[in-house]
Amino acid sequence: MSEQAAPTGNVPPEQEPSTDFVVRLGIAQRAGGLIVPIMTAVLAFLAGGIVVAATGHNPWTAYKGIWAGAGFNWLFHIPWDTNTIHLDAFNLSQTLLTTTTLILTGLAVAFPFRCGLFNIGGQGQYLVGLIVANWVGVSFASWPTAPHVLLGIGAAALAGAVWAGIAGFLKATTGAHEVISTIMLNWIAIWGGQYLFGQGGPLQNTVNPAAPESGTVVPSAHIPVFWGSPVLQGLDYGFFVAIAALVVFWLVLNRTTLGYEVRAVGFNPEAAAYGGIDVRRKYIQAMAISGAFAGLAGALDMLGYLFQFGVLDVQASQIGFLGIAVALLGRNTAIGTGIAAFLFGGLLYGTTRGLNPNVFDPSLAGNLTSMIQGLIVLFVGADIFILYIWNARRKLGLRRRAQAAAT
Amino acid sequence: MTNHAQPYGAPAWALHPKSIALVGSVLGLAAFWSAIPPFTARSPLVPIVIGVLAIAAGLWAVTRGTRRLGFGAIAAGVLGLGLGLLATRSSSANLQVVFRADLVAQVLVFATPLTFGAIGGMVSERSGVVNVGLEGMMLMGAFWGVYGADKGGSWVVGILTALFAGGLFGLLHAYWSVHLRANQIISGMAINFLALGVTGYFFEQLYGNQNIPAGVSSIPNVKIPGIDHMAFIGPAIGDLNLLIWVGIVFVPLSYVVLFKTPVGLRVRACGEHPRAADTVGINVYAVRYAAVVVSGMLAALGGAFLSIGFLGGSFTENMTEGRGFIALAAMIFGNWRPFGAWGAALLFGFSTAIAYRLPVYSSSAATLFQALPYVLTLIAVAGVIGRSVPPAADGQPYVKQ
Structure with missing residues (x-):
């Protein structure tokens, strides 16, 4: 503290040093909420760019290719330039499809985090939701669209809630660490999914017994598309469900008794228990709500555009794990998670199917996404490190200003 | 527990409940064993x-x-009885396919990466640093191991590069957990994502879409003269990979180092009560740094076994496929102890080996069987059969005063 206060002694005497210092500290603390994530993302992209440059590619063209692949150009388009707008619009709609999933898997990590729990099981809860949604979507073929879709979404959210609730229940009753139990539940879901969709599995398709794939969701359970063509995987109304989930997350956390209690437990479980909050109950509730978010993500994917899932897809799916990076980068808030999900949605789509292979090799770019994801999680975990860099920069500036004032 | 009556003149240890329970567990195995x-x-x-x-x-x-x-003996008995009954109902031709002598060899092959990972995780967690980044460190070892063996021309170079890569990621995890006092689970997950990206990126960059060239120098097998032609033992342990034996040696070695030497006492003191350790002059930071780096190296050895070990020089993206997490599970299931972890690794290796052979009965059941390690570990942490208890200061950053 005294180090920071020292340079203020050199500023012109008409300013009151103490006020200046207090105000600046306040700004720095409030800005830390914004500066850390922004610096985290910038540093991660810089480090990724260095790797790209070190391996003999041009990072500028690579990132420009990813930007275009994510369809972000559409946002800056001039209306009468119809040359590329069609592809850009399509890419953006795909980015938003990925964003939909990431918002929900991000919220699945963010909600229990506010209760002091780290939910690594988003992938498993997502898969459980996806499987249940597939089962509902393949069955009940005679139902009309609205109840069919609602049933699928509701059942999937419930299944996710139960799956995560197991970890919450174990934490509350036996004290089993939720990180360990959610990791185990992830892998049980992954192998369970491979069993259910695999050859001879109960949910395997009935058309081609040789293909280890699920059945196809009947059209009455498809969520309607509002942007793009339903045949070409357009953007469905599930996007608005995800946006609504962000609002619900904020409302529950900040405007309800449950949210207050959840945050109280997150700050200090002992104090919360002393204040009369049933901490064990909050653990179960927080995990169940989180699982419902992840299960919902699975349902929206299955009924929105996937319609079918195979054993290989179960093995390759990573989107639930990505929710960890989304929530951490978004500082576990509603708005932050939304923005981070959009960023990662663009990154994920822009480095894979959206990317023009002539600009940058998608097989490299896909791994670049994992790398940036890892770096972001790494830097978020060490916000001391980021604040240290930020403070060093600020101190340097102050010293320079002090020198300028002295001369 | 100490003063047991000696009813029939038998020595006290023979009728001690612990030995009876152990006999029960062995009998449970034998119930199944008798039918195969x-x-x-x-x-x-x-x-x-x-x-x-x-x-x-x-x-x-x-x-x-x-x-x-x-309870372990009861569970073993019930399982042995059930599986044994199933085996008597099955045709003996099918049984011959599933339970050949080389099943032992295969169990050891599947258990070896888990053994290295579990012992590595144990070293780190005993010093008080949670290591969920085992998967990533293993993956680093797998890729850089095969890269070193390919470019260096020898599997020895491959092992060295694998150790270096794993140690480097261990150092990263240590810096984050010890120095920056970051959340160790976040840091570990970051290691996993980062390793996935780094190995995938450099695999694509260095090898393009082709695979690792054939004939990369790989870790040799050890043929034990005299044993390798014997009837049952020959196919079981006569011709095993060198790293399998190294892994088996590491189990008692880690037990002796961790529980019988001053060094091990220091490591465990840092994991149980770092303040007390600091008070008596142990450098907690240095111990934790060393433990996490060693942990990364051991996990990387497990990864190298996958890429240049029993398969003989190959790599695919995300090659470890969750083995690091099974190793983590084995460590927890084994209650953060070397022989416990090894036993769990063997059990999980056995379940994987069986899963590869079960398709003669039913392929879907074989898939489901792969989830067994995770279910068992979930039960173990829940404390239904004897609770798994981590070191007291596991996961807590230490701040010097």
Whole structure:
């Protein structure tokens, strides 16, 4: 503290040093909420760019290719330039499809985090939701669209809630660490999914017994598309469900008794228990709500555009794990998670199917996404490190200003 | 527990509930063992009798206060009885396919990466740093191991590069956990994502879409003269990979180092009560740094076994496929102890090996069987059969005063 206060002694005497210092500290603390994530993302992209440059590619063209692949150009388009707008619009709609999933898997990590729990099981809860949604979507073929879709979404959210609730229940009753139990539940879901969709599995398709794939969701359970063509995987109304989930997350956390209690437990479980909050109950509730978010993500994917899932897809799916990076980068808030999900949605789509292979090799770019994801999680975990860099920069500036004032 | 009556003149240890429970566990195994080759009892009575004996021994031990081992014996008895009954119902031709002598060799092959990972995780967690980044460190070892063996021309170089890569990621995890006092689970997950990206990126960059060239120098097998032509033992342990033996040696070695030497005492002190360790002059930071780096190196050895070990020079993206997490599970299931972790690794290796052979009965059941390690670990952390308890200061950053 005294180090920071020292340079203020050199500023012109008409300013009151103490006020200046207090105000600046306040700004720095409030800005830390914004500066850390922004610096985290910038540093991660810089480090990724260095790797790209070190391996003999041009990072500028690579990132420009990813930007275009994510369809972000559409946002800056001039209306009468119809040359590329069609592809850009399509890419953006795909980015938003990925964003939909990431918002929900991000919220699945963010909600229990506010209760002091780290939910690594988003992938498993997502898969459980996806499987249940597939089962509902393949069955009940005679139902009309609205109840069919609602049933699928509701059942999937419930299944996710139960799956995560197991970890919450174990934490509350036996004290089993939720990180360990959610990791185990992830892998049980992954192998369970491979069993259910695999050859001879109960949910395997009935058309081609040789293909280890699920059945196809009947059209009455498809969520309607509002942007793009339903045949070409357009953007469905599930996007608005995800946006609504962000609002619900904020409302529950900040405007309800449950949210207050959840945050109280997150700050200090002992104090919360002393204040009369049933901490064990909050653990179960927080995990169940989180699982419902992840299960919902699975349902929206299955009924929105996937319609079918195979054993290989179960093995390759990573989107639930990505929710960890989304929530951490978004500082576990509603708005932050939304923005981070959009960023990662663009990154994920822009480095894979959206990317023009002539600009940058998608097989490299896909791994670049994992790398940036890892770096972001790494830097978020060490916000001391980021604040240290930020403070060093600020101190340097102050010293320079002090020198300028002295001369 | 200490002063046991000696009713029939038998030594005290023989009738101690613990030994009875151990006998029960062995009997439980035997119940299953009796029905499979080379014995292949066809009468259902054999596994039933042995299984019931095992359950009885377990019950006897539980009622005399040895809950953990006793419940283990009961579980072994029930499982052995059930599986043994199933085996007597199955055709003996199918049994011959599933239970050949090389099943032992295959169990060891599947258990070895888990053994390295679990012992590595144990070293780190015993010093007080949670390591969920085992998967990533293993993956680093797998890729850089095969890269070193390819470019360096020798598997020795491959092992060295794998150790270096794993140690480097261990150092990263240590810096984050010890120095920056970051959340260790976040840091570990970051290691996993980062390793996935780094290995995938450099695999694509260095090898393009082709695979690792054939004939990369790989870790040799050890043929034991005299044993390798014997009837049952030959195919079982006569011709195993060098790293399998190294892994087996590491189990007692890590036990001795961690539990019988001053160095191990220091490591465990940092994991149980770092302030007390600091007070008596142990450099907590240095110990934790060293432990996490060693942990990364051990995990990387497990990864190298995958890429240049038993398969002989190959790599695919995300090659470890969750083995790091099974290793983590084995460590927890083994209660943060070397022989416990090894036992769990063997059990999980066995379940994987069986899963690869079960398709003669049903391919879907074989898939489901792969989830067994995770279910068992979930039960173990929940404390249904004797609770797994981590070191007291596991996961807590230490701040010097």
